[in-house]
Structure formats: structure tokens, C-alpha cells
Amino acid sequence: MDIATFQSLMKELYFVYDNERGIHRTALWLGEELGELMHELKKNPSKINKTAVAEELADIYAWSASIANLLDISLEDAITKKYPGKCGKCLHNPCICAKNLP
Numbered sequence: 740m741d742i743a744t745f746q747s748l749m750k751e752l753y754f755v756y757d758n759e760r761g762i763h764r765t766a767l768w769l770g771e772e773l774g775e776l777m778h779e780l781k782k783n784p785s786k787i788n789k790t791a792v793a794e795e796l797a798d799i800y801a802w803s804a805s806i807a808n809l810l811d812i813s814l815e816d817a818i819t820k821k822y823p824g825k826c827g828k829c830l831h832n833p834c835i836c837a838k839n840l841p
């Protein structure tokens with residue numbers, strides 16, 4: 740599924756609820772999911788549950804789409820603009836920014 744299709748699906752499924760909840764409370768849900776991801780990732784790497792991490796990443800992506808929908812932002816356009824097939828800072832692929840650190 741491409742980014743625009745996913746964002747449209749999230750709008751179709753949840754926009755009515757997201758709109759009722761509003762941007763601030765929707766952002767809190769994104770923060771909640773980030774916290775759940777961090778809870779999993781702070782474990783010893785050998786104890787990390789990859790299924791749980793995958794689910795949290797999916798939730799983060801879904802809440803990001805909800806926020807984008809509330810603000811009428813195209814995630815696909817934003818991602819394409821910020822990451823146009825090369826690093827947005829050094830304009831290389833792969834990125835060489837770390838090579839330029841002192």
C-alpha cells in the first residue's frame with residue numbers, strides 16, 4: 740500500500756472520530772504510541788518483541804496520517820519533498836552528513 744492510499748484509508752476509517760477529538764487530543768494519541776514504542780525498545784535488545792515494535796510503528800504511522808488528515812497535509816507530498824531520493828541536507832544517496840561532522 741502506498742503512502743497516499745494509506746492516508747486515504749485512515750481518513751475513510753477515522754476522520755469523523757479524529758475531527759471530533761481535535762488536533763490536540765489526536766496528537767496525544769500519537770505521543771501515547773511513541774511511549775509504547777519506547778517502552779518496548781528500552782529493553783535489552785535480545786528481549787525486544789519485534790511483533791510488538793511492528794505494531795507500535797504501524798500505530799505511529801496511522802496517528803501521523805490522522806494528524807495529516809486533520810490539517811489537510813499530504814504525507815506523500817511531505818515525505819517526497821523532505822526525502823527526494825537523497826538526503827535532504829547533503830543531497831547525497833547514501834547520506835554523507837556524518838562524514839562532515841567534526
Ligand SMILES: [Zn+2]
Nearest residue numbers: 826829834836
Ligand atoms: Zn546527508
